[in-house]
Amino acid sequence: MAILITGVAGFIGSNLASILIGKGKHVFGIDNFSRGSLNNLDSVRTSSNFTFEKVDLTNNEELLKIIGSFHAHEKISEVWHLAANSDIPAGVEDPKIDLKDTFMSTFGILGAMRAFDIPIILFASSSAVYGDHGDVPLVENLGPLLPVSNYGAMKLASEAAISAAAESFLDRAYIFRFPNVVGVPATHGVMLDFVRKLKITPKELHVLGDGTQQKGYLHVEELIDAMLLIQKKSKDKVSVFNVGADDEGISVRDIAEETVRVASPGAAIKYGEGNKGWVGDVPRFTYCVDKLRSIGWEPKLGSAEAIKRALAQIVIQETRS
Amino acid sequence: MAILITGVAGFIGSNLASILIGKGKHVFGIDNFSRGSLNNLDSVRTSSNFTFEKVDLTNNEELLKIIGSFHAHEKISEVWHLAANSDIPAGVEDPKIDLKDTFMSTFGILGAMRAFDIPIILFASSSAVYGDHGDVPLVENLGPLLPVSNYGAMKLASEAAISAAAESFLDRAYIFRFPNVVGVPATHGVMLDFVRKLKITPKELHVLGDGTQQKGYLHVEELIDAMLLIQKKSKDKVSVFNVGADDEGISVRDIAEETVRVASPGAAIKYGEGNKGWVGDVPRFTYCVDKLRSIGWEPKLGSAEAIKRALAQIVIQETRS
Numbered sequence: 001m002a003i004l005i006t007g008v009a010g011f012i013g014s015n016l017a018s019i020l021i022g023k024g025k026h027v028f029g030i031d032n033f034s035r036g037s038l039n040n041l042d043s044v045r046t047s048s049n050f051t052f053e054k055v056d057l058t059n060n061e062e063l064l065k066i067i068g069s070f071h072a073h074e075k076i077s078e079v080w081h082l083a084a085n086s087d088i089p090a091g092v093e094d095p096k097i098d099l100k101d102t103f104m105s106t107f108g109i110l111g112a113m114r115a116f117d118i119p120i121i122l123f124a125s126s127s128a129v130y131g132d133h134g135d136v137p138l139v140e141n142l143g144p145l146l147p148v149s150n151y152g153a154m155k156l157a158s159e160a161a162i163s164a165a166a167e168s169f170l171d172r173a174y175i176f177r178f179p180n181v182v183g184v185p186a187t188h189g190v191m192l193d194f195v196r197k198l199k200i201t202p203k204e205l206h207v208l209g210d211g212t213q214q215k216g217y218l219h220v221e222e223l224i225d226a227m228l229l230i231q232k233k234s235k236d237k238v239s240v241f242n243v244g245a246d247d248e249g250i251s252v253r254d255i256a257e258e259t260v261r262v263a264s265p266g267a268a269i270k271y272g273e274g275n276k277g278w279v280g281d282v283p284r285f286t287y288c289v290d291k292l293r294s295i296g297w298e299p300k301l302g303s304a305e306a307i308k309r310a311l312a313q314i315v316i317q318e319t320r321s
Numbered sequence: 322m323a324i325l326i327t328g329v330a331g332f333i334g335s336n337l338a339s340i341l342i343g344k345g346k347h348v349f350g351i352d353n354f355s356r357g358s359l360n361n362l363d364s365v366r367t368s369s370n371f372t373f374e375k376v377d378l379t380n381n382e383e384l385l386k387i388i389g390s391f392h393a394h395e396k397i398s399e400v401w402h403l404a405a406n407s408d409i410p411a412g413v414e415d416p417k418i419d420l421k422d423t424f425m426s427t428f429g430i431l432g433a434m435r436a437f438d439i440p441i442i443l444f445a446s447s448s449a450v451y452g453d454h455g456d457v458p459l460v461e462n463l464g465p466l467l468p469v470s471n472y473g474a475m476k477l478a479s480e481a482a483i484s485a486a487a488e489s490f491l492d493r494a495y496i497f498r499f500p501n502v503v504g505v506p507a508t509h510g511v512m513l514d515f516v517r518k519l520k521i522t523p524k525e526l527h528v529l530g531d532g533t534q535q536k537g538y539l540h541v542e543e544l545i546d547a548m549l550l551i552q553k554k555s556k557d558k559v560s561v562f563n564v565g566a567d568d569e570g571i572s573v574r575d576i577a578e579e580t581v582r583v584a585s586p587g588a589a590i591k592y593g594e595g596n597k598g599w600v601g602d603v604p605r606f607t608y609c610v611d612k613l614r615s616i617g618w619e620p621k622l623g624s625a626e627a628i629k630r631a632l633a634q635i636v637i638q639e640t641r642s
Contacts, residue, residue, distance in 0.1 A: 143464035157478030167469035
């Protein structure tokens with residue numbers, strides 16, 4: 001039995017592949033390399049428990065051929081569907097990007113799961129499905145869901161399609177809603193952005209917005225632990241869980257200062273205006289992970305520690321590249 | 322200034338066109354006739370305040386041409402987006418139907434609204450976005466939204482895309498979630514189904530399921546009144562309102578008995594098993610319209626009266642056809 005990971009060459013996919021292989025699982029990974037890269041798979045590529053195919057989830061014919069041919073030799077027991085556009089501003093500019101890479105990719109994999117009777121999907125959704133609820137804590141049973149980015153909209157559309165598929169042909173569906181996740185291989189995000197800016201202009205760092213924007217951050221290793229725990233513990237047909245740091249989060253200002261301290265001590269930080277970085281960005285929110293705690297989860301790192309750890313890893317990554 | 326109605330040749334679209342024209346508005350209606358029909362437009366076709374074009378909302382190039390050419394002569398002030406697949410079981414069988422007609426149609430009209438700066442959308446969503454919550458009353462702030470049909474899933478996906486569009490370029494968005502709406506021209510639904518079955522076999526009526534399935538029903542004329550009231554009263558950037566009968570609803574058994582009484586007295590009613598009519602059908606739910614009541618709405622008909630009135634209209638419709 002093998003586990004299929006879509007978006008395996010991305011940030012979370014590559015970490016998940018590595019952890020599952022470490023647990024003795026056989027991983028069949030696919031990616032279209034729209035955001036992911038082969039380099040991210042360095043730690044798993046040589047493993048005999050890893051198989052990789054390049055395919056676009058929206059290319060229905062090729063997808064069915066590739067999955068069918070693998071499935072004929074070894075049954076696929078579950079799909080971790082992580083493939084998505086991860087560039088939120090790009091998707092606001094052009095809604096077709098999230099339509100294809102964030103939603104039609106889900107539609108495509110569900111079609112393949114139906115065709116080959118693969119019974120379980122685990123889906124990387126996002127806190128972006130909630131939209132901007134001001135000071136109301138974001139809990140799983142909150143509505144209405146009014147995403148402010150096309151990314152959030154197409155994640156919600158994916159949740160919806162998965163929910164209908166669960167009624168129709170799946171045994172189980174797990175929907176993980178997470179906010180910012182940090183770690184390496186970093187492919188996007190505020191820290192990578194800052195580190196790269198400082199490489200070009202080591203004496204100053206320009207920050208989008210006024211730096212007061214505050215969010216919780218989870219380290220990718222903790223995220224994967226939490227998802228595996230949910231898969232083990234939750235008995236619902238469709239499980240929806242927030243997965244995130246269990247604290248108030250830290251501000252962009254704190255991250256900028258920490259990045260300067262580690263990557264380019266003494267650099268001047270220049271802030272912009274407003275507390276939204278871009279259209280579709282939610283300035284501040286309180287993320288409730290009580291449901292996750294109720295099944296026994298204990299976070300090891302707070303947002304600040306997750307940022308520190310990831311930042312150290314990102315600085316090494318960027319020094320090597 | 323004109324009002325654009327998508328799906329104008331459908332059940333709700335044709336009623337809305339007629340009411341808006343009655344109020345002196347100029348209506349520009351479009352439809353692809355996938356479900357709607359020209360006959361439904363008999364009452365408005367001859368009006369000088371009505372313009373019609375046949376176009377498919379997923380044919381991007383043609384849509385932009387047709388809307389652009391109208392818009393160049395007369396500005397479109399708002400879009401009532403009613404176009405959708407209305408055959409829920411067909412969409413469960415083949416998810417591509419709701420993908421195209423229920424979701425990509427929304428994606429298409431939003432693209433045109435962005436291209437021509439049309440600032441307001443009014444969207445016919447559905448109680449199907451909620452999914453099956455057992456005895457929990459369905460209120461607008463309930464989550465998670467776990468639709469059990471592809472129809473519900475693609476309505477939720479449409480809500481999501483509209484919400485992101487409101488953040489990005491729309492002035493206002495109104496999302497109306499309604500359960501079963503009845504009236505004429507009836508194109509689908511349990512009463513039409515029963516009346517047509519009785520036409521073929523006047524002595525017996527076979528009912529899908531055990532008849533205990535209970536739902537609220539709203540007459541289309543009341544639905545349109547309620548939507549216009551929300552448009553007038555709600556000041557939110559994105560308004561989400563349940564619109565439905567304010568009672569416990571009536572059972573399929575009650576509807577079957579009433580249909581037999583009116584259309585074929587004395588016919589025997591034969592029930593099937595289970596209280597779900599088909600995959601993706603929600604057996605029973607309590608629909609909360611407190612938010613709608615809070616802006617001053619008073620329903621004139623309960624579910625039972627709405628059914629009686631619609632049934633009388635449908636029997637006449639089917640006698641003529």
